Amino acid sequence: MANLEIYNLIVYNLLQIKLRNVVIFHCWQLPVLLPLAQLFSRNLIFSQFISLSQSNESLANFSKVYLDSELTKIGVFLDLGCEQSPFITNESSRAQLYTHRYHWLIYDEDGNMNTFVELFERANLSINADVTYVKPAKRTDPGSLFILHDVYNQGSQLGGKLNITIDQSIYCNQTECEPVEYLSELHKRSRLQQRTDLSGITFRQVALVTVIPLSSGEEKLLEFLNSEEDYHLDWTSRVGYRQNVHLQELLRFNVRYIWRNQWSLNDSKGGALGEVTNANADLSTSAFVLSPERLRHIFPTAEVSEFRSICIFRTPHNAGIKAGVFLEPFKLSVWIVFGAVLMFSGILLWLTFRLEHRWMRHYLQYYVPSLLSSCLISFGAACIQGSHLIPCSTGGRLAFIAVMFTSFLMYNYYTSIVVSSLLGSPVRSNIKTIQQLADSSLDVGFETIPFTRVYLNSSPRSDIRDLVKHKVEGRNPSNIWLSAKEGVLRARNQPGFVFVSEASFLYTFIEKYYLPHEICELNEIMFRPENAVYTVIHINSTYKELLKQIQLRMMETGITQKHKFFYTKTKLHCYANNYVINVGMEYAAPLFIALLLSYFASIFILMLELAWAHLGRRHLQHFITAE
Numbered sequence: 001m002a003n004l005e006i007y008n009l010i011v012y013n014l015l016q017i018k019l020r021n022v023v024i025f026h027c028w029q030l031p032v033l034l035p036l037a038q039l040f041s042r043n044l045i046f047s048q049f050i051s052l053s054q055s056n057e058s059l060a061n062f063s064k065v066y067l068d069s070e071l072t073k074i075g076v077f078l079d080l081g082c083e084q085s086p087f088i089t090n091e092s093s094r095a096q097l098y099t100h101r102y103h104w105l106i107y108d109e110d111g112n113m114n115t116f117v118e119l120f121e122r123a124n125l126s127i128n129a130d131v132t133y134v135k136p137a138k139r140t141d142p143g144s145l146f147i148l149h150d151v152y153n154q155g156s157q158l159g160g161k162l163n164i165t166i167d168q169s170i171y172c173n174q175t176e177c178e179p180v181e182y183l184s185e186l187h188k189r190s191r192l193q194q195r196t197d198l199s200g201i202t203f204r205q206v207a208l209v210t211v212i213p214l215s216s217g218e219e220k221l222l223e224f225l226n227s228e229e230d231y232h233l234d235w236t237s238r239v240g241y242r243q244n245v246h247l248q249e250l251l252r253f254n255v256r257y258i259w260r261n262q263w264s265l266n267d268s269k270g271g272a273l274g275e276v277t278n279a280n281a282d283l284s285t286s287a288f289v290l291s292p293e294r295l296r297h298i299f300p301t302a303e304v305s306e307f308r309s310i311c312i313f314r315t316p317h318n319a320g321i322k323a324g325v326f327l328e329p330f331k332l333s334v335w336i337v338f339g340a341v342l343m344f345s346g347i348l349l350w351l352t353f354r355l356e357h358r359w360m361r362h363y364l365q366y367y368v369p370s371l372l373s374s375c376l377i378s379f380g381a382a383c384i385q386g387s388h389l390i391p392c393s394t395g396g397r398l399a400f401i402a403v404m405f406t407s408f409l410m411y412n413y414y415t416s417i418v419v420s421s422l423l424g425s426p427v428r429s430n431i432k433t434i435q436q437l438a439d440s441s442l443d444v445g446f447e448t449i450p451f452t453r454v455y456l457n458s459s460p461r462s463d464i465r466d467l468v469k470h471k472v473e474g475r476n477p478s479n480i481w482l483s484a485k486e487g488v489l490r491a492r493n494q495p496g497f498v499f500v501s502e503a504s505f506l507y508t509f510i511e512k513y514y515l516p517h518e519i520c521e522l523n524e525i526m527f528r529p530e531n532a533v534y535t536v537i538h539i540n541s542t543y544k545e546l547l548k549q550i551q552l553r554m555m556e557t558g559i560t561q562k563h564k565f566f567y568t569k570t571k572l573h574c575y576a577n578n579y580v581i582n583v584g585m586e587y588a589a590p591l592f593i594a595l596l597l598s599y600f601a602s603i604f605i606l607m608l609e610l611a612w613a614h615l616g617r618r619h620l621q622h623f624i625t626a627e
């Protein structure tokens with residue numbers, strides 16, 4: 001019986017790709033189907049039988065009723081010999097069911113290819129269609145030979161042609177099937193790899209240009225996208241354009257442009273992104289940052305670069321007098337211990353002097369300095385000053401040397417740290433986060449780009465909310481929203497002015513307008529987390545797997561990287577060597593003030609001493625006259 005051979009073929013075909021769910025459209029009598037049902041259950045295949053002998057009305061919603069499921073892939077068998085088959089194929093085409101989600105096995109008993117071509121010529125077949133056309137070749141007793149064809153279309157809506165390629169022949173008898181011979185090269189590579197020739201179809205590509213008016217004509221616009229000048233302008237679009245040119249060379253498709261001058265109006269609507277989410281465009285030159293809302297409409301094919309929004313500002317110089325620099329080298333505990341050591345050694349010195357005076361007269365120590373003088377001597381040692389009074393005994397001298405040596409080490413540490421902190425690196429601001437920025441007194445400006453506005457208005461981050469409250473609300477918009485060039489120049493001329501924009505874009509202007517030491521002085525804060533930008537296509541695009549594979553290959557070969565490095569800057573170079581540092585008054589002033597205060601203090605003490613001496617003399621005179 002011939003049917004059993006076809007049944008074996010169905011099961012063989014399904015098991016080859018490990019598919020265990022199948023829908024059978026047939027017009028056989030029920031008893032005849034029994035062996036097939038038994039075969040399915042023996043092979044653990046879930047099946048559903050739909051008879052095509054019913055009226056069109058009862059079949060009307062078949063795609064919704066039988067084929068709309070959560071499964072990633074379903075097998076569908078269709079007997080082309082049935083009267084209602086054209087209805088099924090027509091409806092499947094309308095519902096766009098010829099995609100990778102459905103594994104179609106279309107059996108044609110008559111083997112008349114022309115009928116098949118007629119049915120499928122204008123159908124919505126896609127590049128990722130999984131359709132196998134089967135016809136019997138000849139009866140060999142026992143069993144029969146079947147010939148399998150692979151069917152797809154490069155894209156019926158975009159001008160693609162039906163492609164039927166012979167694949168292999170399979171021998172089936174009553175009990176089993178086995179492949180006989182390959183009739184083409186199809187088995188050598190995956191289906192998708194076979195279908196990389198898209199010549200003849202025309203992609204609609206949405207191209208984004210914001211810096212020249214769209215009315216200047218396609219030639220001008222293309223020239224801009226192609227050019228290598230001012231590469232920072234619209235770089236996301238130009239990187240993507242380059243990328244797509246390579247795609248075009250590899251896949252040989254044609255391109256029709258849809259020009260847009262906006263990324264998007266809100267998260268997912270309008271502008272270039274809107275064309276992709278509406279499925280009006282198959283490709284986009286511009287790469288986009290992803291968001292949960294966007295991911296519901298678009299499919300990211302490859303990462304092409306990063307998008308970094310940053311805040312830059314020069315450290316404000318009028319940040320007050322900095323006495324800290326001279327105390328900074330040591331921690332408070334070190335200062336206290338050092339002071340204590342000096343005091344202690346002062347006392348020890350004094351004791352030494354006293355002992356020498358008492359027990360070692362022959363050493364000619366005729367004078368014993370007071371405790372205060374001994375402490376002064378040890379303080380002098382700390383300031384690398386020698387003393388005319390030194391102990392005469394060997395032990396005392398050794399102790400004195402120890403004090404001098406400790407002071408020498410401390411002093412050298414101290415001076416080198418002061419020097420390096422003053423001259424070593426440019427002064428950085430201690431504002432490191434958006435929250436600190438929001439709480440500071442610095443002025444903030446933003447580049448006028450829509451998504452910054454959207455981000456400021458819609459971000460749930462509390463630091464961004466604070467930033468908006470303190471720095472944006474209630475201020476004159478013309479002081480806040482600036483062009484990139486204006487903002488960069490203002491940040492240069494007015495230390496402390498904070499400007500927010502895209503990093504690669506900013507760096508170009510900074511390198512152009514800033515002196516090397518001004519670059520070194522720049523502080524950078526992340527405005528929002530760094531995001532990758534992806535080339536995108538519509539989420540239901542039938543080309544997504546193909547484009548993704550090709551773009552991954554481009555990534556592996558380094559083409560993507562090359563474009564990224566050409567069009568974006570990731571780093572500013574601070575050449576510290578040619579940086580002339582001037583230590584300003586803010587560092588020296590505390591020292592001078594301290595000096596002035598100590599002059600006053602010593603004059604005051606001098607006065608006190610003079611008064612004391614005067615009083616003493618009067619007292620003496622009084623005493624003498626009284627005698």
Ligand SMILES: *[C@@H]1O[C@H](CO)[C@@H](O)[C@H](O)[C@H]1NC(C)=O
Nearest residue numbers: 084085086087088089090122
């Ligand atoms: C199938 O569609 C074609 C045109 O697309 C039409 O000519 C034909 O009559 C349709 N057949 C059925 C059975 O609906």
Ligand SMILES: *[C@@H]1O[C@H](CO)[C@@H](O)[C@H](O)[C@H]1NC(C)=O
Nearest residue numbers: 090093094095096122123124
């Ligand atoms: C192809 O699909 C579109 C959109 O679903 C549909 O409007 C059109 O009629 C289909 N074409 C054919 C030939 O089925």
Ligand SMILES: *[C@@H]1O[C@H](CO)[C@@H](O)[C@H](O)[C@H]1NC(C)=O
Nearest residue numbers: 142143172173174175176178
């Ligand atoms: C079916 O074919 C296989 C392999 O060619 C063979 O071993 C088997 O005997 C055949 N079965 C029948 C019933 O002819």
Ligand SMILES: *[C@@H]1O[C@H](CO)[C@@H](O)[C@H](O)[C@H]1NC(C)=O
Nearest residue numbers: 150163164165186194195197
């Ligand atoms: C049909 O597709 C095969 C690969 O599946 C390809 O080798 C062949 O060139 C295509 N034929 C036409 C006419 O495009």
Ligand SMILES: *[C@@H]1O[C@H](CO)[C@@H](O)[C@H](O)[C@H]1NC(C)=O
Nearest residue numbers: 265266267268269270293458
């Ligand atoms: C974007 O704008 C469209 C209309 O302009 C609106 O329908 C949609 O809700 C907006 N989406 C978001 C996330 O704001």
